[in-house]
Amino acid sequence: xxxxxxILVRFGARxxxxxxQQDYSQEAFAHACELDRTYIGGIERGERNLALRNIERxxxxxxxxxxxxxxxx
Amino acid sequence: xxxxxxILVRFGARxxxxxxQQDYSQEAFAHACELDRTYIGGIERGERNLALRNIERxxxxxxxxxxxxxxxx
DNA sequence: GTGTGACTTTTAGTCCGTG
DNA sequence: CCACGGACTAAAAGTCACA
Numbered sequence: 001x002x003x004x005x006x007i008l009v010r011f012g013a014r015x016x017x018x019x020x021q022q023d024y025s026q027e028a029f030a031h032a033c034e035l036d037r038t039y040i041g042g043i044e045r046g047e048r049n050l051a052l053r054n055i056e057r058x059x060x061x062x063x064x065x066x067x068x069x070x071x072x073x
Numbered sequence: 074x075x076x077x078x079x080i081l082v083r084f085g086a087r088x089x090x091x092x093x094q095q096d097y098s099q100e101a102f103a104h105a106c107e108l109d110r111t112y113i114g115g116i117e118r119g120e121r122n123l124a125l126r127n128i129e130r131x132x133x134x135x136x137x138x139x140x141x142x143x144x145x146x
Numbered sequence: 147g148t149g150t151g152a153c154t155t156t157t158a159g160t161c162c163g164t165g
Numbered sequence: 166c167c168a169c170g171g172a173c174t175a176a177a178a179g180t181c182a183c184a
Contacts, residue, residue: 038161049125
């Protein structure tokens with residue numbers, strides 16, 4: 001079991017990183033994205049293969065471009 | 074009518090742009106992604122709200138990073 | 147080689163909880 | 166405030182025949 005950090009895990013970590021930089025709680029952030037709080041939690045834990053429209057919502061709520069959000073992934 | 078094309082349309086155009094730069098047909102490209110030819114067509118036409126795992130496959134097949142793929146979107 | 151509508155299966159995404 | 170689960174509904178994944 002060598003291959004660990006798949007794209008969902010890395011993406012989730014990136015979202016968490018950016019969210020915390022802005023002192024959002026998951027709840028407040030979820031509200032800003034108009035997504036469910038448990039869904040945001042699942043994304044950050046790398047359990048969710050979210051679709052492009054929701055990726056965009058997250059980028060918007062974080063105030064970054066999609067390219068910035070994907071940086072390093 | 075100032076409304077900007079939505080994210081799916083812009084993403085699809087970006088994929089097509091990069092695919093054509095590499096002289097891929099949809100068919101050959103679909104094969105490289107291990108996705109269906111008609112599914113790729115749907116993406117390029119902005120009709121598919123594809124999820125992160127498929128976005129990653131496409132980036133890989135195009136030989137670009139996710140950040141590069143999202144550039145300008 | 148590509149566009150499109152129709153279709154079934156799988157999964158994204160919501161909403162209710164718990165510790 | 167967050168991780169996690171169950172049950173549900175909406176939508177994405179994936180395939181096809183035909184233009």
